[in-house]
Amino acid sequence: MAHAPAEHAYDPKDPHGFHAHDHDHGHVIVSWQTLLAVLVALLILTALTIFQAQFEIHADKTWGWDIPGWVNIVLAMVIATIKGSLVVLFFMQLWYDKGVNTVLFLFTIFAVWLFLMFTMIDLSGRSTIVQWRGGEVVAGGSGVGIKREGFGGSALHVTVRENYIAEQGYTQEEFDKKLAEKHASHTRKPHGNSKDHSRVPTGLTPGLFSTGPWAELAEDEHTGKGKSDH
Amino acid sequence: MATIDTRASGLTKQEPLWKRYVPGHHWRTQDDEFDAAKIGIWLFLATEVLLFSGMFCAYAVFRMLYPEAIAAGSGYLDWRFGGINTVVLLISSFTIAMAIRNVQLNQQKWATINLSITWLCAAGFLAIKFIFEYGPKWAEGKRIGNLFSYPYASTDHEHIWWSIYYMATGVHAAHVLIGMGLIAWLIYRQRKGAYGPTHYTMMEGVGLYWHIVDLVWIFLFPLLYLVH
Structure with missing residues (x-):
């Protein structure tokens, strides 16, 4: 700001004029073109991240490509970080602040x-x-230890399923058919090598994976010699 | 006008509220007050980020322990609803940034329009979330931990996935709801002429909060809907 005439520069809150020359800091007016460009970039990146996730499923179903899981998560997180940075820098104005x-x-x-x-x-x-x-x-997370009427002793989803079958009066075949129908409508089938799809769980607590789909893996990796003979 | 005039004297009731605004007596200028308020908001946003980081951490932990449940769980979510909601929130972030620009330039009518669009986007986000996502899923028995009663689960730990899903998106939805209240208050005050080129501290603060809500969703969306 240029020097103002004396009568305009007088400020009852600042009679000695300490701050007479720095009044116009800290207020940036971002142009609408910048804001709109950021919005468009964010929308394009959103489309891109959806596309890459859909492409993985499509490639798996159509061409049988088994794209490793880390590609999916790394790409998604890189795109999210770019989007987040755009929001923080321009919408939240850290770039100018x-x-x-x-x-x-x-x-x-x-x-x-x-x-x-x-x-x-x-x-x-x-x-x-x-x-x-x-x-x-102890083996955790499966709901075995839930203290509630009709629960406990087996995994939560098993109890829920058994109760449901009894309640509805289904035979096992009827239920299996319904189960298959439910999962047929999923846009995403469980990945082929789901055991180590996301991450190979080396070094995890042995007891955690001794039941369910993990049992096989637990035998492979965790119940080998040396770990149990302490 | 580039200079911010802090003189209260000489202004009558005919002047809009934002012109008559006088900062707290302990501030030398309005700018000092504005900057301090903004640092305060950023400190609050820091606690918000840390609050949500707890949920991201829970996601990471359970993803590491039970990748099958996370893969199956994200398979239940429809990326189209998540995608629409992402677009809705991004647009609302843009419009609130535009509303702040509008009051900085004293375009009061446009400020009302942009704030109203922001509020409608927030309402739309919650409507999509509750009508198309929470409602049907809860009814099917896809519920939090102990309440889980979905008989067609395909993996052992699906109830953990639903706990993460409901907690992360639920706390986020609560933030959207609070944001709607704040934006409604902004519209009310802005219509009274409370915000203008020299005074818009509250709009700046709510704007920053709203962007953080958007920022959290930018990470929640791919982690819950896209990654598997």
């Missing part, structure tokens, strides 16, 4: 990173660091 807000935001991202990384280190390191503890962990 005072540095302190950027520092705050980056520190938050750093905190999130710490949080995720240390959790992952814990999970991936269990029973490889303190092997004798591995056996103490």
